Amino acid sequence: MSPRAACRLEALGFKQVYDYLPGKVDWLARGLPREGEKAGQRRAVDVARDDAATCGPKERMGEVRPRVEASPYGFGLVVSERGTLLGRLRKVALDDDPSSRAEDVMEPGPSTIRADTPLDQLHDRLDRRGLKTAVVTTPEGVLLGVVRRDDLNETQG
Amino acid sequence: MPRSILYPELRRLLDAGAQLVEVLPREEYAEERLPGAINIPLKRLDAETTADLDKRKAVVVYCWDAL
Numbered sequence: 509m510s511p512r513a514a515c516r517l518e519a520l521g522f523k524q525v526y527d528y529l530p531g532k533v534d535w536l537a538r539g540l541p542r543e544g545e546k547a548g549q550r551r552a553v554d555v556a557r558d559d560a561a562t563c564g565p566k567e568r569m570g571e572v573r574p575r576v577e578a579s580p581y582g583f584g585l586v587v588s589e590r591g592t593l594l595g596r597l598r599k600v601a602l603d604d605d606p607s608s609r610a611e612d613v614m615e616p617g618p619s620t621i622r623a624d625t626p627l628d629q630l631h632d633r634l635d636r637r638g639l640k641t642a643v644v645t646t647p648e649g650v651l652l653g654v655v656r657r658d659d660l661n662e663t664q665g
Numbered sequence: 666m667p668r669s670i671l672y673p674e675l676r677r678l679l680d681a682g683a684q685l686v687e688v689l690p691r692e693e694y695a696e697e698r699l700p701g702a703i704n705i706p707l708k709r710l711d712a713e714t715t716a717d718l719d720k721r722k723a724v725v726v727y728c729w730d731a732l
Contacts, residue, residue: 509688509689510728511667513688513728514726516710517726522715522720525726526670526725527669528671531727532699532729533729533730542699543700546696
């Protein structure tokens with residue numbers, strides 16, 4: 509629809525016309541501000557916490573382990589310099605050789621959700637899979653935070 | 666010819682003062698939209714409905730997704 513609108517605008521004499529092709533879906537999935545009647549409805553990004561322990565792929569487990577143990581979660585998240593989620597460090601990886609690099613012991617490509625996932629859907633998803641947390645990222649995989657099921661239980665009343 | 670852009674370019678254009686137009690039906694615009702966007706549904710896009718847009722400035726249009 510938007511490509512046709514862009515062509516139409518050009519035909520009407522507009523010289524600088526751009527088509528944000530990924531559209532509203534892309535914007536919302538980034539957890540960016542929104543307006544409108546539904547803008548007040550809370551989504552995953554609204555309850556996501558930023559208290560997960562993170563590390564770079566080259567960091568040694570001996571350095572990472574204390575950070576994860578000090579966090580509220582039993583796992584760590586490996587991110588690139590730009591914040592892209594690369595993998596998850598499970599408990600068994602934390603007990604690995606302290607000289608191991610995170611990238612060598614991480615579980616690559618962990619399951620994630622988008623920022624605009626409605627809370628009721630997220631609650632159902634976690635319940636069905638028996639999960640306590642969900643990792644929220646942008647469409648490009650940049651880490652936004654972690655949602656706890658306990659927080660959703662409170663939200664769902 | 667209009668150029669398709671991704672989010673980083675959109676961000677740059679908005680920061681530079683681009684005009685943002687949602688071309689979905691009014692009901693969808695009313696429910697949820699990008700901040701600052703105006704609504705001109707595709708079926709109503711003509712010289713009259715675009716009269717308030719500044720032709721000297723960039724215009725970015727969007728709908729729901731790329732499909």
